[in-house]
Amino acid sequence: TQLLEQSPQFLSIQEGENLTVYCNSSSVFSSLQWYRQEPGEGPVLLVTVVTGGEVKKLKRLTFQFGDARKDSSLHITAAQPGDTGLYLCAGGGNRGSTLGRLYFGRGTQLTVWP
């Protein structure tokens, strides 16, 4: 059973388009993180959100944590080829979880064409 469901699984868009990736769960998390992974490399942390309703911006990327702390979204404005990669959401601190453990979604593979 996957604790975090990401959608869509694949996304292929043209440069300049906007997109949103979703991360949903039936569990409440104390924090939600987003990572980006490029081929042949490990995931790299983009952002951590900890407060329900929190919105964080990182240049053209906007991250939102749901009010109930069960879901999150990543919105990219005017996507560029350099945004291409696998985007992973990860939740931490849910009830009954191992201390410090993160639960990962299966990822959204984003391809941005020039």
Add this chain to the structure above:
Amino acid sequence: NAGVTQTPKFRVLKTGQSMTLLCAQDMNHEYMYWYRQDPGMGLRLIHYSVGEGTTAKGEVPDGYNVSRLKKQNFLLGLESAAPSQTSVYFCASRTNYGYTFGSGTRLTVV
């Protein structure tokens, strides 16, 4: 450079062979993790450690063993490799803000 270093980067094993994957971090982190990543399956936790001398099982521990004799090193062992263990293996250590991952070991078992 500070970070998580994994060795080797690539390895091919024959079924039944054994090997050890090494993970080293120089950030003085207490928590370290071993994940495997397979297409369509995401990252699955194999084993983890909350400090020197401690280890615990994750969600897919069968066929693997780990040791954390020194704080900076977390070793993942395969005693008798099976084709089902063909995967990309990632080590990570935990900060207050998130995980720092190594660049992975691509293991193929034939």
